[in-house]
Each structure stands twice: as C-alpha cells, then as structure tokens.
Amino acid sequence: MEHSDEWTFADCFHAQKELYRAIISAAVSIRWMIEHDFEVPTDADLRQMEAEVNRELCDAWVEIYVLALREWLDGQ
Structure with a gap:
C-alpha cells in the first residue's frame, strides 16, 4: 500500500474526535x-x-461525525 498525503475522512474524524475529547x-x-x-x-x-x-464523547459522536464529514468534503 502506497503512502498517501491525501487527507482522508478517517484523519479528519480522528482530529475532530481528539479536539472534542480535549474540550x-x-x-x-x-x-x-x-x-x-x-x-x-x-x-x-x-x-x-x-x-x-x-460518556460525553459518545453523546457527541454524531456531531463529531457530521463536522468531520463537512470539513472533509469541503477539502475535496
């Protein structure tokens, strides 16, 4: 598998999740x-x-998913 510099949805989602976890x-x-x-x-x-x-991170899961999806799609 080649290394890719592309921003994947998984990368975007992980970044959003870690930001929410910190907050x-x-x-x-x-x-x-x-x-x-x-x-x-x-x-x-x-x-x-x-x-x-x-628990609170699980409660915010849908919001995190939607924000990550929007950010990822804007970068496409």
Whole structure:
C-alpha cells in the first residue's frame, strides 16, 4: 500500500474526535474541581472522570461525525 498525503475522512474524524475529547476533558475536570472545592482527585476520582469524558464523547459522536464529514468534503 502506497503512502498517501491525501487527507482522508478517517484523519479528519480522528482530529475532530481528539479536539472534542480535549474540550470535554477540560470541562469535566473543571466541573469536578468546582464541585469538590479544588481538592486533588484520587485514582478512583480520575477513573470516574475518565468514564464521564467517554460518556460525553459518545453523546457527541454524531456531531463529531457530521463536522468531520463537512470539513472533509469541503477539502475535496
């Protein structure tokens, strides 16, 4: 298989997904810190926050897909 410099839909989708993951992670972290008076989270708290990030990312999946598709099609 040859190397391609073309921007594929998978590349575009992955970029959008990682951007959303970063935004959602920041939001979940800030919410947690506010709710817990800026205490340092335990390992259990971190696992719970990671699960919340994954849940919210799944909730945003369709939006991420549509944005990636639009961006990819505009580049065609």
